[in-house]
Amino acid sequence: MARPDDQTQATVWDQARIDRAAEFVWRAHRDRRPFENIPPDIAPGTIDQAYDVQEAFHRRMIPTAGAIAGLKIATTTKVMQQLVGIDHPCGGAIFASRILASPASLGLADFIHLMAECELAVRLGRDLADGGAISREQAMAATAGVAPAFELVEDRHAVHRETKATSLIADNAWNAGIVHGAWCRFDPAVAIADIEGVLTVDGAERGRGRLDDPFGALAWVAMLAVRRKRPLRAGMVVITGSIVPTFPLAAGGEVRFRLDPWGETRMRLA
Numbered sequence: 001m002a003r004p005d006d007q008t009q010a011t012v013w014d015q016a017r018i019d020r021a022a023e024f025v026w027r028a029h030r031d032r033r034p035f036e037n038i039p040p041d042i043a044p045g046t047i048d049q050a051y052d053v054q055e056a057f058h059r060r061m062i063p064t065a066g067a068i069a070g071l072k073i074a075t076t077t078k079v080m081q082q083l084v085g086i087d088h089p090c091g092g093a094i095f096a097s098r099i100l101a102s103p104a105s106l107g108l109a110d111f112i113h114l115m116a117e118c119e120l121a122v123r124l125g126r127d128l129a130d131g132g133a134i135s136r137e138q139a140m141a142a143t144a145g146v147a148p149a150f151e152l153v154e155d156r157h158a159v160h161r162e163t164k165a166t167s168l169i170a171d172n173a174w175n176a177g178i179v180h181g182a183w184c185r186f187d188p189a190v191a192i193a194d195i196e197g198v199l200t201v202d203g204a205e206r207g208r209g210r211l212d213d214p215f216g217a218l219a220w221v222a223m224l225a226v227r228r229k230r231p232l233r234a235g236m237v238v239i240t241g242s243i244v245p246t247f248p249l250a251a252g253g254e255v256r257f258r259l260d261p262w263g264e265t266r267m268r269l270a
Contacts, residue, residue: 098177
């Protein structure tokens with residue numbers, strides 16, 4: 001089982017090393033290279049160090065991808081956590097240019113190995129920047145709108161069983177954007193556990209699943225953002241974890257995800 005890098009912790013962790021690791025990740029994206037764990041001599045040795053690298057990578061991406069407009073949550077399932085050797089979710093950023101409204105058309109040639117997940121997207125109506133604990137109830141109260149969404153997952157042909165959690169986090173948790181449906185007002189009285197999402201490809205059902213605890217997930221990532229001193233602000237978008245298992249995308253298909261009572265999102269692949 002993969003674990004955070006087992007390098008000696010006596011090695012100095014400073015801005016120069018953070019920048020070297022971030023450059024490794026950024027150049028891999030720029031050059032369209034398959035995913036690799038960060039080399040041990042510059043790799044982060046802890047989860048906090050991995051977020052240091054992720055944030056330095058963000059600074060290199062913002063000039064072309066746009067400002068950070070939201071966050072994603074990754075490794076929400078026990079299976080994925082065990083695979084990368086952690087016991088908790090992790091987070092990544094969503095860049096402004098990569099938030100797409102449904103219906104969207106995507107060219108697979110623009111990606112290396114694109115997959116997707118079906119999720120509930122949340123748009124905030126107010127900041128979640130409290131210095132104390134952020135509860136599920138506070139997360140719900142801060143939600144202005146919800147929508148079905150696809151997360152675009154670009155793992156660049158990663159070998160998942162060999163992927164280190166620290167390298168996954170540093171690589172922005174493989175987020176390549178989202179495609180969201182129309183925003184709907186969120187009614188806290190809705191019975192979340194009763195809501196089921198259905199995935200179809202060219203009209204044929206390919207999967208379905210129920211919401212688990214999206215606002216618990218929102219509260220978790222909001223707390224992560226506060227700890228990292230980059231709190232969630234009004235207007236930001238958060239995707240709250242996969243409802244249907246990750247699935248591959250193929251050219252020529254129309255993919256739809258319906259999440260009643262909040263409508264659907266759809267995209268076509270070329």
